[in-house]
Amino acid sequence: MTMSNTGGRRRPPTIHDVAREAGVSRGTVSRVLNGGHYVSPTAREAVDAAIRKTGYVVNRHARSLITGRSDSVGFLLTEPQEKFFEDPNFNVLLRGCTQALAAHDIPLLLMLAGTEDERRRITRYITAGHVDGVLLVSSHSGDPVAEELRKAGVPLVACGKPIGLGSKVSYVAADDRDGARDMVRHLLSLGRRRIGMVTGPQDTPGGVERLAGYREVLTEAGVGVDERLVVSGDYSRASGEAGAERLLAQAPDMDAVFVASDLMAQGVLSALQRAGRRVPEDVAVGGFDDSPAATAATPALTTIRQPWDRISNEMVRVLLAQIGGEDSAAVILPTELVRRGST
Amino acid sequence: MTMSNTGGRRRPPTIHDVAREAGVSRGTVSRVLNGGHYVSPTAREAVDAAIRKTGYVVNRHARSLITGRSDSVGFLLTEPQEKFFEDPNFNVLLRGCTQALAAHDIPLLLMLAGTEDERRRITRYITAGHVDGVLLVSSHSGDPVAEELRKAGVPLVACGKPIGLGSKVSYVAADDRDGARDMVRHLLSLGRRRIGMVTGPQDTPGGVERLAGYREVLTEAGVGVDERLVVSGDYSRASGEAGAERLLAQAPDMDAVFVASDLMAQGVLSALQRAGRRVPEDVAVGGFDDSPAATAATPALTTIRQPWDRISNEMVRVLLAQIGGEDSAAVILPTELVRRGST
DNA sequence: CATGCTTCTGTGAGCGTTCACAGTAGAGAA
DNA sequence: TTCTCTACTGTGAACGCTCACAGAAGCATG
Numbered sequence: 001m002t003m004s005n006t007g008g009r010r011r012p013p014t015i016h017d018v019a020r021e022a023g024v025s026r027g028t029v030s031r032v033l034n035g036g037h038y039v040s041p042t043a044r045e046a047v048d049a050a051i052r053k054t055g056y057v058v059n060r061h062a063r064s065l066i067t068g069r070s071d072s073v074g075f076l077l078t079e080p081q082e083k084f085f086e087d088p089n090f091n092v093l094l095r096g097c098t099q100a101l102a103a104h105d106i107p108l109l110l111m112l113a114g115t116e117d118e119r120r121r122i123t124r125y126i127t128a129g130h131v132d133g134v135l136l137v138s139s140h141s142g143d144p145v146a147e148e149l150r151k152a153g154v155p156l157v158a159c160g161k162p163i164g165l166g167s168k169v170s171y172v173a174a175d176d177r178d179g180a181r182d183m184v185r186h187l188l189s190l191g192r193r194r195i196g197m198v199t200g201p202q203d204t205p206g207g208v209e210r211l212a213g214y215r216e217v218l219t220e221a222g223v224g225v226d227e228r229l230v231v232s233g234d235y236s237r238a239s240g241e242a243g244a245e246r247l248l249a250q251a252p253d254m255d256a257v258f259v260a261s262d263l264m265a266q267g268v269l270s271a272l273q274r275a276g277r278r279v280p281e282d283v284a285v286g287g288f289d290d291s292p293a294a295t296a297a298t299p300a301l302t303t304i305r306q307p308w309d310r311i312s313n314e315m316v317r318v319l320l321a322q323i324g325g326e327d328s329a330a331v332i333l334p335t336e337l338v339r340r341g342s343t
Numbered sequence: 344m345t346m347s348n349t350g351g352r353r354r355p356p357t358i359h360d361v362a363r364e365a366g367v368s369r370g371t372v373s374r375v376l377n378g379g380h381y382v383s384p385t386a387r388e389a390v391d392a393a394i395r396k397t398g399y400v401v402n403r404h405a406r407s408l409i410t411g412r413s414d415s416v417g418f419l420l421t422e423p424q425e426k427f428f429e430d431p432n433f434n435v436l437l438r439g440c441t442q443a444l445a446a447h448d449i450p451l452l453l454m455l456a457g458t459e460d461e462r463r464r465i466t467r468y469i470t471a472g473h474v475d476g477v478l479l480v481s482s483h484s485g486d487p488v489a490e491e492l493r494k495a496g497v498p499l500v501a502c503g504k505p506i507g508l509g510s511k512v513s514y515v516a517a518d519d520r521d522g523a524r525d526m527v528r529h530l531l532s533l534g535r536r537r538i539g540m541v542t543g544p545q546d547t548p549g550g551v552e553r554l555a556g557y558r559e560v561l562t563e564a565g566v567g568v569d570e571r572l573v574v575s576g577d578y579s580r581a582s583g584e585a586g587a588e589r590l591l592a593q594a595p596d597m598d599a600v601f602v603a604s605d606l607m608a609q610g611v612l613s614a615l616q617r618a619g620r621r622v623p624e625d626v627a628v629g630g631f632d633d634s635p636a637a638t639a640a641t642p643a644l645t646t647i648r649q650p651w652d653r654i655s656n657e658m659v660r661v662l663l664a665q666i667g668g669e670d671s672a673a674v675i676l677p678t679e680l681v682r683r684g685s686t
Numbered sequence: 687c688a689t690g691c692t693t694c695t696g697t698g699a700g701c702g703t704t705c706a707c708a709g710t711a712g713a714g715a716a
Numbered sequence: 717t718t719c720t721c722t723a724c725t726g727t728g729a730a731c732g733c734t735c736a737c738a739g740a741a742g743c744a745t746g
Binding site: 024025026027028031038039040043062064065066067068 | 696697703
């Protein structure tokens with residue numbers, strides 16, 4: 001037994017201790033630790049045993065000092081944080097990324113760039129090389145922090161297609177346009193022809209794409225787009241409610257509505273109910289996201305599921321590849337129509 | 344093609360470069376960087392200028408290697424993660440801690456101990472000294488990870504009083520018992536006497552304390568506790584709904600109900616509505632948490648606000664103090680009754 | 687026998703800091 | 717003068733690791 005200190009500070013074993021214990025040199029231990037080429041089976045076994053016996057864990061600081069890598073990545077949120085922290089999708093994303101990184105033994109550093117001061121601090125922290133790469137949640141256009149990171153050559157993967165940034169930024173996104181197309185086709189297949197839409201904000205890629213999908217399908221189907229059937233929202237419940245009211249006023253004959261988020265769709269349901277319209281009999285309602293709000297609503301929402309678990313996995317995969325020297329990449333993942341009571 | 348120097352990898356300036364630029368030695372630069380005792384004004388000025396000019400940022404790995412500190416802390420969640428990531432309180436807590444730490448220039452590492460594998464990895468990571476301390480979210484009893492960290496002498500601050508752990512673990516909590524007392528007193532002051540309760544899980548400190556407060560006030564007031572008026576829930580919306588149904592069956596004359604979380608209270612509202620009871624006329628409903636669910640409910644919930652922003656700040660303060668060598672501490676923060684339409 | 691190749695191992699250097707210590711200069715006291 | 721004290725500065729030695737390189741051993745080939 002090594003000397004033990006009651007409940008406190010014990011000097012952790014170093015690679016040196018392991019080498020001595022295994023009867024080999026530091027170099028051999030290091031080789032076993034990384035990759036492990038050119039190591040004899042006997043040496044490897046001895047080292048493994050010594051590691052187990054001593055409880056050795058590599059000192060990442062020492063390693064980072066020489067490799068230049070930090071073996072950690074940042075999860076950067078530059079959006080207004082209240083909004084995102086209330087968003088269940090964001091939570092799934094954060095959780096998914098943390099777990100995907102954990103599988104590679106890479107810790108995730110949570111970075112919230114709210115105030116100007118925080119933005120500066122975080123930018124410096126990242127460009128100084130204290131993380132190897134950044135997972136970026138900042139879908140809206142013209143983000144100065146992201147732009148600066150891009151310029152500094154920091155490996156970067158955005159969630160959702162970044163609007164403001166140069167084309168060289170990697171991103172992973174759900175196929176918003178195709179999802180919207182699916183939903184509108186679904187509504188058409190139910191015989192609806194006066195299909196309204198409550199859009200998302202038009203400075204976000206998702207908002208733009210979902211509207212585009214809506215327009216495309218209606219045009220292709222020969223139904224055409226009636227601009228009185230299109231109103232804009234900001235993904236909030238309240239804006240869905242307001243949007244539905246405007247739609248009912250502008251186009252009382254509306255028989256379906258595609259809402260760009262489930263949360264807004266909840267608001268739409270309230271407004272329709274207040275106006276005495278039955279869902280789905282009078283008006284079919286389609287949401288987007290498949291968030292908890294979708295199942296909590298009455299009736300439960302037909303919606304488009306975004307593959308958040310796959311998105312987080314892909315973001316991590318692409319980021320690690322980029323850290324490894326590969327080129328930037330864009331990954332677009334398919335969505336899925338989930339049919340429930342509202343259509 | 345490999346990533347070339349077009350916008351990327353330049354060797355960052357070291358303390359050496361700064362020293363040369365300022366015409367002083369490494370030691371002096373280091374002294375300016377930390378604390379800064381025994382540095383002449385001229386030297387300090389020269390160093391500051393050189394730092395600005397070179398854009399120097401300290402290499403944390405090198406620093407950590409010698410100091411033994413990592414200047415980072417972990418935010419550890421050992422609970423089932425789905426549950427927590429859906430909990431708005433958890434999000435506020437995570438955000439608050441991140442920001443409070445950022446003010447000290449300390450990054451937060453998010454650690455999710457879901458699978459057995461992850462638990463082992465995280466325990467090793469932490470006990471190896473890769474973080475200086477841990478903010479712990481694990482209110483339920485008998486957490487093996489937390490216990491191991493405590494034994495290893497890792498600075499630890501829990502959110503909510505940890506049940507299973509030894510008394511030496513620091514924690515910060517809202518005054519659950521006092522909050523519950525406030526709510527029940529409030530209901531009594533409205534003239535209600537048949538006050539039911541839907542409790543939280545009894546293996547969490549919050550669940551226990553809220554029930555205790557309920558019992559205390561009713562006993563003190565001479566009303567007494569009718570066990571048919573007490574049912575247990577698990578903080579989920581569904582369990583609130585089920586609990587209300589049981590209460591209505593066991594005690595149809597119930598004229599108020601204290602629900603241990605807002606989410607459950609939402610379920611209670613649904614059940615009461617279905618049973619034809621008006622809120623608050625027939626049955627007054629009091630929640631706990633003041634989460635978004637409270638204002639989203641109809642009618643809006645009277646509830647007990649937990650001071651989550653203060654909780655996160657205190658957790659960070661206590662943890663940093665403990666890392667600095669101070670003793671463990673327990674901090675209990677007052678709650679606040681928020682009156683809305685449901686009472 | 688020398689030469690080359692492959693597979694494996696040990697060694698010294700050095701990554702960028704901090705820290706302990708030694709040293710210097712100037713002021714004041716003996 | 718000489719000594720002491722204070723205020724400041726410079727210098728090696730670490731910290732624990734990886735990396736490049738030099739060697740050693742085993743085996744086939746010239």
